[in-house]
Amino acid sequence: MGLRSLGRFFMLERPRPMANTPRRLSSPAALQRAGGEELGSLAALLDTAKPGESVHSARRRIKRLRSLLRLIRAPLGDDAFHRLNGSLRQAAVSLAGSRQVEALLTAARHLEPASAKPAYWRPLAEAHRQAHEAGSAPLTGLTAARASIAAAMQDLAQLSLTDDDDGTASLALVATYGKARKRLRRALASGAATELHEARKFVIHHLHHRSILALGTKKQAARLEALRQALGDLNDLDELAQLCKTSPTRPPARAMARLQKARGRLLEEVTAQAGRLFRHGPRAYGRRIGLDPGT
The missing domain is CATH 1.20.120 (Four Helix Bundle (Hemerythrin (Met), subunit A))
Structure with missing residues (x-):
């Protein structure tokens, strides 16, 4: 959901601060x-x-x-x-x-x-x-x-x-959350390196937005950081696999098996973390950070 459509759904008022939010948006x-x-x-x-x-x-x-x-x-x-x-x-x-x-x-x-x-x-x-x-x-x-x-x-x-403060930043936060959620689901369904890389970009934006706006708990921030790290490690493995395609020496079967096993473990970790961190739809997430539904 884009920023404009979110703006129609949520009233552009100063958001109600969450109980664990140390300062206003x-x-x-x-x-x-x-x-x-x-x-x-x-x-x-x-x-x-x-x-x-x-x-x-x-x-x-x-x-x-x-x-x-x-x-x-x-x-x-x-x-x-x-x-x-x-x-x-x-x-x-x-x-x-x-x-x-x-x-x-x-x-x-x-x-x-x-x-x-x-x-x-x-x-x-x-x-x-x-x-x-x-x-x-x-x-x-x-x-x-x-x-x-x-x-x-x-x-x-x-x-x-x-x-x-007309709520612009909070609406942008929710829009980015929605994009991260959508891209993660698409990337995990396909397992494609390019889609995982795109999803990682929006997860990083969401992580930064929560940090900049001082939203959430330290535990939530640590989980988002773990998700970012796992996606980054996946990207590095995919770049290694791409690099070996340009090498005159083909990888031994044991080397490729080692890479695929590591990639599989990381995909399982990303799937579990994404399920916890992005289980709510954008509108529900907006309510959780204190945005009021529009009429």
């Missing part, structure tokens, strides 16, 4: 200020980063900022939203190569013990790392990411949102 202006502060922190992080260092922290902060933008998309307007989101996406793309190498190395080490004979996944990921380092220019990616973040900072600072 933030106004567009408050979220804009929070975004500006986070962009400043991210710019400082990238300014001190050195080529070749881990960029995992920076990419996670970019994802959180993109989630924040979704909460204020309506008051921002589509043009401003697309400009800001595009700058953040470009920053993430500029850092993506290094992060993928890190993730595949970690996945291979978890998948295959050092004592495995013959080893396949570890050497494959290591060869990928060496090829990436030989053909990449880490400083170029870092410089491009810095420029994209600077552009986003300037763009956001020129906007002026209001302090009136």
